[in-house]
Amino acid sequence: MADPAHPHITVPPLTADQQQLADAFGARQPILEALRESLEDKARQALHEVPHIDRLSFRVKDRASFARKCRPVGKRALYADPLAEVEDQVAGRVIVFFSHDLQVVEERLSTWFTGLVEATKKRPERATEFGYESDHYILAIDEHLKPAGWYEAGSMPTTFELQIRTLFMHAWAEPQHDLGYKGSSVTDEHSRMLAWVAASAWGADRMFEDAWMAINAQASP
Amino acid sequence: MALGKLLAATAFEVAPRQDSDFEGGIIGRLRSVEAGLARAATKGHLETGLPVSLRLERNRTCEIREAALKAAFGTKAELLAKSQVLAKRLGLAMDGRSDVSLLIVSVHQGTGASRQVCMWTFPRGQVLLRRGATINLGDAFILESNLRKAALLSGANNRTGFLTARVLDYQIRGDDRRAADFWILEFLDSRPQMSGPEGTSRFAAVLRVANNKLECSPEEQGVLHTAIAAIRTHSKKRWSIADFAAELLPTGNARTEVLKASKLDDERNAVFELDVQQFDRLIEYRVYQLDNGIRVSAPFAQVGEGVRIEESGHRRRLVATGLIQTERLSRNG
Numbered sequence: 001m002a003d004p005a006h007p008h009i010t011v012p013p014l015t016a017d018q019q020q021l022a023d024a025f026g027a028r029q030p031i032l033e034a035l036r037e038s039l040e041d042k043a044r045q046a047l048h049e050v051p052h053i054d055r056l057s058f059r060v061k062d063r064a065s066f067a068r069k070c071r072p073v074g075k076r077a078l079y080a081d082p083l084a085e086v087e088d089q090v091a092g093r094v095i096v097f098f099s100h101d102l103q104v105v106e107e108r109l110s111t112w113f114t115g116l117v118e119a120t121k122k123r124p125e126r127a128t129e130f131g132y133e134s135d136h137y138i139l140a141i142d143e144h145l146k147p148a149g150w151y152e153a154g155s156m157p158t159t160f161e162l163q164i165r166t167l168f169m170h171a172w173a174e175p176q177h178d179l180g181y182k183g184s185s186v187t188d189e190h191s192r193m194l195a196w197v198a199a200s201a202w203g204a205d206r207m208f209e210d211a212w213m214a215i216n217a218q219a220s221p
Numbered sequence: 222m223a224l225g226k227l228l229a230a231t232a233f234e235v236a237p238r239q240d241s242d243f244e245g246g247i248i249g250r251l252r253s254v255e256a257g258l259a260r261a262a263t264k265g266h267l268e269t270g271l272p273v274s275l276r277l278e279r280n281r282t283c284e285i286r287e288a289a290l291k292a293a294f295g296t297k298a299e300l301l302a303k304s305q306v307l308a309k310r311l312g313l314a315m316d317g318r319s320d321v322s323l324l325i326v327s328v329h330q331g332t333g334a335s336r337q338v339c340m341w342t343f344p345r346g347q348v349l350l351r352r353g354a355t356i357n358l359g360d361a362f363i364l365e366s367n368l369r370k371a372a373l374l375s376g377a378n379n380r381t382g383f384l385t386a387r388v389l390d391y392q393i394r395g396d397d398r399r400a401a402d403f404w405i406l407e408f409l410d411s412r413p414q415m416s417g418p419e420g421t422s423r424f425a426a427v428l429r430v431a432n433n434k435l436e437c438s439p440e441e442q443g444v445l446h447t448a449i450a451a452i453r454t455h456s457k458k459r460w461s462i463a464d465f466a467a468e469l470l471p472t473g474n475a476r477t478e479v480l481k482a483s484k485l486d487d488e489r490n491a492v493f494e495l496d497v498q499q500f501d502r503l504i505e506y507r508v509y510q511l512d513n514g515i516r517v518s519a520p521f522a523q524v525g526e527g528v529r530i531e532e533s534g535h536r537r538r539l540v541a542t543g544l545i546q547t548e549r550l551s552r553n554g
Contacts, residue, residue: 045422081334085381112419114412115274117281117384140384142414143272144487151222155333158381 011068018067024083025063028156032060034147036090039160042145043092046112050104052097054167061089083155087138091161095170099209102135105164115140117159130198132173135164168208172201222375224262225330225337227255229297231304232358234345236321239312247301248325249355258327261341261368270373270387271492273411277384284310285409286374286383293328293336294378300328307340314407316399321345322369335382337375343368370404386411393492394459401459413492420460420493423483425503427462431478438474445475446507450525453497463489509539517541 014022040058047053066089070082079085094105110116118138124131138159150156165173176194179186233245248254262268277283288303295303304326311324322342329337344367371389376382386409392400405411415423428449435442448469452460462483470476483489501520509517509528517539519528531538 042419046418080379081377084377085379087381112416114414114416115385117277140274140414142274142487143385143387144415144485144491146485146487148485158376158384 011064012073014064014067015071015073018064018071018073021071021082022063022067025061025066025089028083028153029060029063031147031149031153031156032090035141035145035150035160036060038145038147039090039092042112043094043109043162046109047094047105050108052101053105054095054097056092056094058090058092061086061091081155084157087157087159088161089157090141091163093163093165093170095165095167097167097208098212099166099205100212102164102166106135106137109137109162113139113142113162115142124198130195130202132176132198133165133169133202134173137162137164166205166208168201168205172198222268222331222337224259224267224339224373225332227251227258228328228330228336229292229300230254230258230325230327231301232323232325232356233304233308234321235308235312235315235324235342237312237315237317237319240309243305243308243312245304245308245324246354246356247297248358250357254325254327254358258325258339258341262339262371262373265368265371265389267339267371267373267387267389269486269490270371270389271393271405271490272385272414272487273372273388273405273409274385274414275383276410276412281380281384283410285386285411289338289374289383290378292326293338293383300326311342311408314403316403318400319403331375333377335375335377337373338383339371339373341368341371372404372409385414394457394464415488415491415493417494417496418499420491421496421499422503423488424460424462424465424493424495425500427479427482428504430482431475434478434482435475441474441478444470444473445479448475449504452495453500458494459492460495461490461492464492511539 036058040056043056043058047056066082066086070079070086071077094109096102096105106119116137117140118136120136122132122134122136124133138161141158141160146156176197179190179194230248230251231246232248233243235243275283275286277286284306288306291299291303304324307326308324311322315322323345325339325341325343327339327341329339331337368389369391373387374383374385376384388405388409388411390404392403393405395401405413428445432442432445435445448465451469452465462479466476466479470479480489505520507519507528509519511517517528519541527541527543529540529542531540
């Protein structure tokens with residue numbers, strides 16, 4: 001069975017337990033889609049005229065991927081009520097040009113989305129490492145954005161996730177995520193190759209930022 | 222969500238600036254207050270009250286959330302201790318002009334594993350009766366009292382519960398900023414979910430839709446435009462779409478179209494701070510078609526200034542004044 005997000009990768013079929021959860025998730029998918037649309041619309045309005053936005057998109061989690069995350073085979077289930085507790089059932093991503101734009105976007109969004117629950121700037125743990133970088137936010141779902149049928153649908157999430165990244169953070173994170181599906185087939189040498197790409201992406205962001213600052217300093221009287 | 226079965230409750234008298242030695246305790250006879258609280262919630266439409274989001278620190282903590290979670294899922298002793306924390310918070314948030322209040326913290330069964338915690342303030346009255354380790358409220362107290370404010374938090378005992386609240390606050394729209402901010406901003410340390418920029422933007426979008434729907438009815442459009450002009454200069458700064466319709470469009474199709482253009486109750490009733498500058502940018506132009514084929518498009522801020530409407534009987538005459546800056550030929554006018 002192919003993963004829709006990564007069609008070249010074969011994943012095992014869902015277990016009965018996972019399938020049941022996937023079906024329950026799927027039954028609420030139209031409501032989550034309506035929420036996705038409202039959230040994306042609101043984020044677009046909030047970021048209207050903010051420069052250096054490469055793209056903005058929201059998605060509803062794939063039902064099979066949701067089921068696998070919540071009911072991992074051979075591991076303890078992570079959530080008592082996954083349909084309510086999983087926070088990235090609807091998630092958005094904003095990709096910006098330069099590192100300093102991360103803060104600009106965060107500040108603008110915080111004036112529109114008032115329910116900040118958690119902010120995490122994901123960076124490698126040690127200064128000598130290069131790897132995944134992204135700004136992650138968990139935000140409360142506003143009542144006025146909850147579509148018709150929300151309160152009748154049973155367990156529903158109270159939060160959604162938003163990620164803000166530069167183009168180069170994204171350029172590393174997405175292919176790496178795809179390769180990460182290979183799991184145990186990734187050797188130390190492969191990890192070293194990926195770390196090199198991460199370091200290059202970090203360096204590219206730094207150079208872009210420095211160039212932007214230098215060019216702007218020159219342009220100002 | 223309606224209030225569930227009452228599981229426990231406390232009551233404390235709180236005076237402005239008081240930070241200790243609160244008179245009160247666990248309410249012994251729950252049945253004496255359950256019906257009163259349910260009635261107060263229904264009367265005040267608590268379940269559709271203004272949604273607010275708590276301001277959380279790292280690890281999703283804040284005093285209100287922590288108190289509500291402990292009250293909901295902890296022991297009676299924890300409920301008592303956290304109610305006193307809330308009483309202190311309330312005392313410090315109240316200013317000298319406030320009267321002594323009775324703070325009630327009630328815990329209710331929610332659906333499944335969830336619970337509800339409601340914080341209420343009532344006028345004090347002579348109502349606290351001590352009975353050993355517990356207190357009782359005078360039986361008729363809640364039925365006879367006017368609810369001042371309330372906040373309902375709910376959820377399960379996990380990372381995603383008790384992050385937001387539904388609030389009743391009759392002073393939030395008032396001109397007295399201190400009174401308007403005291404319950405939501407200071408006591409609950411929360412923010413309305415509909416921010417000023419979002420509310421202003423949604424409001425303008427709703428008005429545009431309503432205006433287009435009224436295209437074939439210039440008189441009703443005129444009513445809408447008059448209401449728009451009135452809100453721009455109104456002393457009240459906090460509005461909801463429903464407030465606008467109720468106060469400035471008491472009857473007629475304009476009112477109907479405004480309310481229809483905002484489909485969800487929570488959007489219509491969300492109170493936000495109107496940003497007049499942003500509003501002007503979004504609404505921008507009022508368009509007049511005159512009987513001689515002239516079409517005048519005027520920024521809203523200019524109506525009454527550079528563009529004047531003179532009324533004579535049933536006829537309205539438009540006079541526009543200003544310096545010509547550019548001029549162009551157009552096939553379509």
